[in-house]
Amino acid sequence: DAGxxxxxxxxxxxxxxxxxxxxxxxxxxxxxxxxRQTMMRGLELLIYFNNNVPIDDSGxxxxxxxxxxxxxxxxxxxxxxxxPRDSAVYFCASRPDGDNxxxxxxxxxxxxxx
Amino acid sequence: xxxxxxxxxxxxxQEGRISILNCDYTNSMFDYFLWYKKYPAEGPTFLxxxxxxxxxxxxxxxxxxxxxxxxxxxLHIxxxxPGDSAVYFCAASNTNNNDMRFGAGTRLTVKP
Numbered sequence: 001d002a003g004x005x006x007x008x009x010x011x012x013x014x015x016x017x018x019x020x021x022x023x024x025x026x027x028x029x030x031x032x033x034x035x036r037q038t039m040m041r042g043l044e045l046l047i048y049f050n051n052n053v054p055i056d057d058s059g060x061x062x063x064x065x066x067x068x069x070x071x072x073x074x075x076x077x078x079x080x081x082x083x084p085r086d087s088a089v090y091f092c093a094s095r096p097d098g099d100n101x102x103x104x105x106x107x108x109x110x111x112x113x114x
Numbered sequence: 115x116x117x118x119x120x121x122x123x124x125x126x127x128q129e130g131r132i133s134i135l136n137c138d139y140t141n142s143m144f145d146y147f148l149w150y151k152k153y154p155a156e157g158p159t160f161l162x163x164x165x166x167x168x169x170x171x172x173x174x175x176x177x178x179x180x181x182x183x184x185x186x187x188x189l190h191i192x193x194x195x196p197g198d199s200a201v202y203f204c205a206a207s208n209t210n211n212n213d214m215r216f217g218a219g220t221r222l223t224v225k226p
Contacts, residue, residue, distance in 0.1 A: 004157070031212060043158075043203065043216040055212065091157055100146055100165055103214060105157030 002026070004106035006092050012112045018080040021109045024073055025094030033103060034067055034077050035091040043091070049075065050097075082113045117141045118206050120217035128225055133191040135220050137204030140185065144206040144215075149178060149189045152201045152219070161202075162189070194224045 005024040013019055025032045033048040047057040049069045057067070064083070069075040079086055089110050093103040119138045127133045135149075145166035150158035164171040164178045164187070171178050177190045191198055201221050207214040 033212075033214075042218045045213065045215075048212055050212070093157075100163065102148055102160040102163055104160060105150075107155070107157045 004092055004094050004104055006090075006106035006109050008109060009107065010110045010112075012114065013082060014114050015083055016081045018078065019082045019086075019111060019113075021077040021090050021092075021111070023075045023077070023092030023106060025075070025092070026104055027073070028096060029094035029104070030072075030097045031095050032069060032075050033093040033095075034075070035093065035105075037089045037091060037108070046077070084113045087111055087113050117144075118204055118215045118217040120204050120220050122220050123218070124221045124223070126223045126225065127194050129196055130193045133189075133194045133198065133222055133224065135189040135191075135202050135204070135222065137187045137189075137217055138185055139187075139206050139215075141206070141215075142185070143208055146207050147178070147180060147187050148205045148207075148214070149176075150203040150205060152203060158203055191222075194222075196224050196226050198222060199224050
């Protein structure tokens with residue numbers, strides 16, 4: 001069974017450019033999460049969706065960040081315009097409904113903004 | 115606001131011995147606790163979990179202990195193997211596991 005799939009694995013772009021990160025959750029998982037990992041702040045939750053609906057976006061750092069989930073098998077995290085301080089590893093995770101179900105993570109996108 | 119703390123950034127043990135990784139939390143509303151293992155260039159992989167109704171959960175070489183009164187949990191790996199070398203993250207959430215908070219991680223090195 002395929003795990004959570006993220007693309008691209010690496011992205012290097014110049015400041016000011018738009019960046020789009022993609023995620024395909026595990027089939028049958030109803031909740032999807034976007035995390036950011038940095039040295040300073042560790043792993044922090046940005047936003048999560050349940051049944052394609054954004055439930056909590058309080059972790060999104062600012063208006064330059066947006067996330068969508070147009071269907072159960074696809075989500076995007078977009079940064080526009082990007083800044084050097086956005087450089088981090090971005091992880092997507094998914095989990096099925098039900099109590100005490102762990103989240104399963106993709107391998108992340110390493111983003112570098114020059 | 116660090117609600118989950120792993121105070122040891124690194125731990126080194128000899129192959130075959132026990133590894134003990136510790137984690138403390140501050141939010142008494144947390145009732146579901148997890149350990150994840152992370153290799154370089156990969157995402158965190160779920161290892162083991164425990165709900166607050168238990169004080170111990172065991173899965174093969176891995177055992178998680180929960181002390182609710184102390185707001186402390188630990189992961190025991192015995193016997194440790196070189197392949198266990200990784201960064202271990204402690205995480206905590208409420209039962210629906212949608213607002214999961216992570217510790218900073220402990221890098222475990224198991225020496226042959």
